[in-house]
Amino acid sequence: MHGQPRGQGGDACFIKREFKQCVSIIKNNKHEGRIWLKIQTPKTMPTFVVGCYMPHKDSTCLSA
Secondary structure: OOOOOOOOOOOOOOOOHHHHHHEEEEEEEOOOOEEEEEEOOOOOOOEEEEEEOOOOOOOOOOOO
16 A cells, blocks of 8 residues: 555454454444454464554544
């Protein structure tokens, strides 16, 4: 995306190709700035990870 405009933004999680079969999106709530992922291999218990967008203190992106 070098040289491209940023667009509207949003949540992003980058997964290496060799792991993509082990990762699934459980819940993506773009209005609350969170994305939940489930990571599980055939031999392990699932691990849940949440990614959060935390704007800087002067941001107005989540203002009511």
